[in-house]
Amino acid sequence: MVKISVKKLSELSHIDLTEDQENQLQAQLESILNFVDEIQKLDLTSGSELTDPYNVLRDDEVHEFEDVASLKSQFPEKDGDFMKITRVIKGS
C-alpha cells in the first residue's frame, strides 16, 4: 500500500483543501497510486533510461509581439502599463 500525506502535497502545490476534501482525496489518491504502483514489479533495467534523442532549442532572439494592448487587457490587476503583482519578499 502506498501511503501519502495529502496535506503536504496540497501545501506544495498550493491547493487549499477542507478537511472533508482532504479525507476524500486521501482515499482517492491512494487508490490511484496503488493502481500505477503495479509498475514497481517490472524489471526495466535493459538500458531503458531517460533518453531524449536530442533537444531542440530555438535561437534566443527577440520577437516583437504585435498586440501588446490585448495582452495587457488580460492582466488581473494593472498599474499604468505594468501588471500589478503582490509582494513576494518580505521587508519594509
Next chain:
Amino acid sequence: MMENLTLKKIRSLLDERKISALELLDFYLKNIKEKNEELNVFLEVFEKDALEQAKLADQILEKGESAPLLGIPIAIKDNILIKGKTASAASKILQNYKAVYNATVVDKLTKQGAVFVGRTNMDEFAMGGSTENSAFGVTKNPHDTTRVSGGSSGGSAAAVAAEMVPASLGTDTGGSVRQPSSFCGVVGLKPTYGRVSRYGIIALGSSLDQVGPIAKTVEDVEILYDVIKGKDTNDQTTIDNKELDDTVKIIGVPKGILDSGVSEEVKNNFNKTITSLSDEGFNVVEVDLPHLKFALNAYYIIMPAEASANLARFDGMRYSVRAGNGEYKEIMSETRKLFGEEVKRRILIGTFVLSSGYVDAYYYKAVALRNKIKEEFNSAFENVDVILTPTAPETAFKIGEKSDPVTMYAADLFTVPANIAGSPALSVPSGISDSGLPFGVQIIAPHYGERKLFSLGKNIEKFR
C-alpha cells in the same frame, strides 16, 4: 440537400455554386439552435463572426477562386486559441480569459478559408474521458442523451455527430480525440507526435499532446490533417514533413488485447471487423507487446507529472482571474480553488510522483517503461504495417456511471499506448450496437505513417 454532407461533397457544391457558404452556415446554425440546449456541445457560438466569414467566402467563390476549406464551418475545442475569443479550457480559472493570439492550427485553417462556428465543450483542461469534468456541464451523446459523448474532446465529436458542423478540431493526450469519436460514431485522428503544432494550445501533458481532426469520413479527416500539419518554429517538437507510404498488407493484433476489461459486444464487433479484413485479403497476425498492458500505469504517472508543472502557471498573477488578496501564497491558493476536482487530483498526483524521494520510483520508472513500450512497438512494426485494437473497451457509458477515478481511467486502456509511443492513431466507426450505440476500431501506425491509417481506415468504413 444539406443533410450528411462530407467536406469533399461540400467543396464541390460550393465550388460549383450549387449552394452558398451562407446557406451552408445557416443550415448548421439552425441545427445548433435546435440541439445545443439539450446536448451542451458549444460553450459559445460565434454567429456574427461566422456570418461575416461566410459572406467573405461567398465573395471569393463568386470570383471563381477556391481553397480546401473555403466557406466550410469548423468547430474548435475550447483549449485552442482564437485571437480575441474566450479560451477557457472549460475551467472557471480561465472563464474570462481572451486569447491574445491565434494558435498555429487556427492560422492554418484561416488561411484555407475556414469559417469558425464556435468553441466546444471538453473536460476541464482536457482531463477526462466524458466531459463530465467540464466546469460548464456535461456534453450529452447525440445517439443517446442519457450517455456521455466521451472526452475530453466530447463537444468536438458530438458537434460532428449531431450535424452542428461538418468537421472540428480536438486535442488528444491519451485518447481525447479518438475515444469521443468512437462514442459518437465519427472519425478521429491523433497524428504522430510532432506532426501538428501545439503553439496556442492550452497544455496538458507536453510530451503527449497532439491536435487532431474529427469528421464524418476518413477522407475528410485526411483533408483537415493536410491543412493543419507541418513544422512550426513556435513549437520546437514539430518535425519536417517526411512520411511513409500508404501500403497496408499485414495487420497486427496485440496478443491478449481482449483478455480483460472489454465488454462482450465490443469483443464481438472487433472480431467481426478482423474477419471482414481477412476476407478482403489482409493478412491479420498476432503481435507480442508484453508491456502494452502497463501503458496506462505509465500514463497516469507521466501525464499528471507534466500537468502539475504546466498548471503551475495558474497562480492568479496572469490570465485574467485573481482571487483573494494579501500575500502571493494566499492569492495563489484562493485562485486555485477555481480548479475542479479532477484537476486538483492530477496536480496532487503529479506533485507526489515528482517529489523528492519518490521521483525515481514513479516518474523515472514510468519513463523507463515508456521507452520499453516504444521499443516493443518499433519491433512490432518491423513485421506488421499497422496495429489494430478496439478504440474503447465499451460503448458510450451512462452519465454519472463512473464516479471512481480509477474506473474512469480504465476507459483510456486502448488509446493511451499511441500517445506513450508517439505513434499516429485513427478511430474509425465499425458498426452500431443492439442498443444503437456506435462502435469504433483504432488503427495505430509507426511514426509518420498517417497515410497507412487513412488507407486502411477507408477499407474499414466500407463495412459499416
